[in-house]
Amino acid sequence: xxxxxxxxxxxxxxxxxRLAHQAGLPALLLFLGLGLVLGESGxxxxxxxxxLTEVLGLSALxxxxxxxxxxxxWAHARPAMPAALLLAxxxxxxxxxxxxxSTRYLLGFSWxxxxxxxxxxAPTDAAAVFSVLRKLPLPPRLSGMLEGESGxxxxxxxxxVTLPSRFTAAEWGPAWVGFDVALLAAFAGTGWALWxxxxxxxxxxxxxxxxxxCDAWFDCVLDWGTSAFWLSLASALLAELPVAGVLVLRAxxxxxxxxxxxxxxxxxxxxxxxxxxxxxxxxxxxxxxVSGARRTGP
Numbered sequence: 001x002x003x004x005x006x007x008x009x010x011x012x013x014x015x016x017x018r019l020a021h022q023a024g025l026p027a028l029l030l031f032l033g034l035g036l037v038l039g040e041s042g043x044x045x046x047x048x049x050x051x052l053t054e055v056l057g058l059s060a061l062x063x064x065x066x067x068x069x070x071x072x073x074w075a076h077a078r079p080a081m082p083a084a085l086l087l088a089x090x091x092x093x094x095x096x097x098x099x100x101x102s103t104r105y106l107l108g109f110s111w112x113x114x115x116x117x118x119x120x121x122a123p124t125d126a127a128a129v130f131s132v133l134r135k136l137p138l139p140p141r142l143s144g145m146l147e148g149e150s151g152x153x154x155x156x157x158x159x160x161v162t163l164p165s166r167f168t169a170a171e172w173g174p175a176w177v178g179f180d181v182a183l184l185a186a187f188a189g190t191g192w193a194l195w196x197x198x199x200x201x202x203x204x205x206x207x208x209x210x211x212x213x214c215d216a217w218f219d220c221v222l223d224w225g226t227s228a229f230w231l232s233l234a235s236a237l238l239a240e241l242p243v244a245g246v247l248v249l250r251a252x253x254x255x256x257x258x259x260x261x262x263x264x265x266x267x268x269x270x271x272x273x274x275x276x277x278x279x280x281x282x283x284x285x286x287x288x289x290v291s292g293a294r295r296t297g298p
Contacts, residue, residue, distance in 0.1 A: 061154060080141050082276060084148030092153050095122035123153040183211045190247075199258070205251035212244040 012034055038045050047053075099118030103109045109117070124146075138146075186208040193201030216236035223229040256272050263272065 058158075075140075078144070080145035081148055083145045084152060087145070087149040088152035091149070092122045124150045179211075179215070183208070183215060186211055199254075202251050202254050202258075205247045205254075209244040209247040209251070212240045212247070216240040216244075 013031065039047070096115060096118035099121055100111070100115040103114040103117055104111060107114075186204060190201060190204040190208050193204050216232075219232035220229065220236055223232040252275065255275060259278060260272050263269070
């Protein structure tokens with residue numbers, strides 16, 4: 001009986017997928033409707049295995065993202081990748097906060113439940129986006145950005161939903177000591193590279209800035225609700241984040257100066273473009289090192 005029921009559900013899912021394709025709708029909508037019809041409120045099929053649901057959902061997500069990545073036009077997606085990454089990280093965080101704050105004050109949810117609801121609703125559904133965008137006459141750059149965002153936002157949302165709200169660390173002291181040692185080593189490496197005037201200083205500057213941002217974030221989040229929060233916030237806003245910003249700007253300046261010297265030595269003229277426009281390698285002999293530059297001389 002169970003085997004017959006499972007076969008019937010698979011046949012119904014195939015029919016629903018065909019109908020959705022012909023109607024130009026995401027198949028996910030019909031699948032959700034099929035689930036409601038077959039569930040406890042419809043046909044009465046009971047399914048309450050949370051662990052199996054999580055395993056099946058994550059397995060399906062892996063297949064959906066793999067299929068989307070294999071069928072994405074990377075010539076269109078690559079130029080839109082910076083915007084897609086920004087939407088998939090910062091955009092998801094902002095969406096979680098907006099939904100969480102609205103749910104907290106409008107519906108009276110607890111902060112934990114409100115933010116959990118925000119984390120569930122914030123990411124776009126990759127299957128729906130992939131199926132819809134392939135049928136809409138959107139500009140290639142916009143289509144690539146939306147496809148990239150829908151495929152990249154799931155990790156942030158999955159972590160926001162699955163990570164525990166509280167966690168007891170067994171080795172709290174060594175963890176922070178190790179982090180502080182790494183931060184001091186990054187500062188020491190930056191100072192040494194500046195003193196020796198070595199190109200590796202660019203890497204040290206970026207690593208040190210990243211560790212400072214992580215330190216500020218963890219201090220503020222872990223001290224939330226305690227008397228030490230305001231001190232952590234002040235140190236983050238007045239010390240750690242400004243220093244990190246200065247280090248990033250200095251690394252950017254050094255990279256642009258390096259590019260200017262490379263252009264001068266290779267006989268190219270023109271302004272140094274933004275870093276995200278500079279190719280990683282100049283693979284074609286005689287081609288400009290950067291877009292828009294031209295070679296001088298013979």
